[in-house]
Amino acid sequence: MILVTGATGLVGRHLVDLLLADGVPIRAVTRNPDATLPEGVERAVGDPSRPDTLADAMKGVHAVFVHPRAMGQGHDPDVVRASTGELLRLAQHSGVTKAVAMSALNVDYPLDQQPSRLRGEYNKEVEAATEESGLQWTAIRPGYFATNTVSSWAAQIRHGDVVRGAYGDAAWAPLHERDIAAVAAHALLHDDLAGQKPVLTGPEIMTQGDMVRAIGRAIGRPLRFEEVPHEVAREAMARGGLPEPLLDGYLKLQADSYLQAGLVSKATENILGRPALTFSQWAAEQVSAFSAGHATAPDLKPGHRSRPDSPRRAATSHQKS
Ligand SMILES: NC(=O)c1ccc[n+]([C@@H]2O[C@H](COP(=O)([O-])OP(=O)(O)OC[C@H]3O[C@@H](n4cnc5c(N)ncnc54)[C@H](OP(=O)(O)O)[C@@H]3O)[C@@H](O)[C@H]2O)c1
Incomplete structure (x- = not known):
């Protein structure tokens, strides 16, 4: 038992x-x-x-x-x-x-x-x-759960094709929650992970823009991410009820995502003996989360980029955890 x-x-x-x-x-x-x-x-x-x-x-x-x-x-x-x-x-x-x-x-x-x-x-x-x-x-x-994108963006996606937020090139390797559970099940049923702390990520690094486009493909709409300045995103998150300093924590995580070298762990694949599930596979299972409901979209107005001259932050790993 x-x-x-x-x-x-x-x-x-x-x-x-x-x-x-x-x-x-x-x-x-x-x-x-x-x-x-x-x-x-x-x-x-x-x-x-x-x-x-x-x-x-x-x-x-x-x-x-x-x-x-x-x-x-x-x-x-x-x-x-x-x-x-x-x-x-x-x-x-x-x-x-x-x-x-x-x-x-x-x-x-x-x-x-x-x-x-x-x-x-x-x-x-x-x-x-x-x-x-x-x-x-x-x-x-x-690492970063794929489902974070529901709480971050579903309300906006239900209301239109543009997702506005800060740091569009912040990037992670989003992880399908079923893979986390599959590794936990493996550890519970077998002894080969005894005394270990496997780091789990999804199979590929994706920017916020990449994830929004993948959700768009899943729900059949041409979604795009539009970067807004840090303060605009912050105000919208505060209006949405996210307490300080939590919203500053999330924004810092996005702003600093480039500091973490692109971490794509092979542990999920090695433990499960199959490739980790992709974000696109996850999104295809979540069509209703982005299509239904009556939530109000955060009032994010189009604006300037949060860091106009920031280099594109490649291959990074960070997560809302
Ligand atoms: N989001 C990410 O990117 C990320 C990444 C890495 C790690 N994490 C960590 O993953 C965890 C969240 O996992 P999850 O999404 O599976 O959690 P979840 O679905 O929100 O919660 C799991 C269960 O915990 C119980 N629970 C919730 N709040 C509780 C409370 N205050 N006291 C006692 N029981 C409570 C609830 O069960 P009942 O109501 O049935 O009792 C709930 O169904 C967090 O610890 C987070 O830090 C998240």
């Missing part, structure tokens, strides 16, 4: 589906007693950031997937590290022998290049507690 925390979320849902397809018994953790789960999955109602709520759920489990967001948002980083440690101690006492944690590619970057921490997510602490747990462990370190 494998216990999956974060099971109702983006990566967790894929992980549950993949393990289920392999015939593995799964206990899915959710705080929501009414959460919809696939048939055949056992539900464990509890909150991983309060480990005592999962004491019973550990019975008969041999491996645990530790989802960093499910370990609690907005707590003190030391509290998250301690509660992750406590959860895994509880697991070990119940007979669990293996833990696989999700972390992030940028966990060792300077703090101002980790906007997730400003959102109160502590990937580093969750990873460290897993490493210290005494269990057989693996920590997967994904």
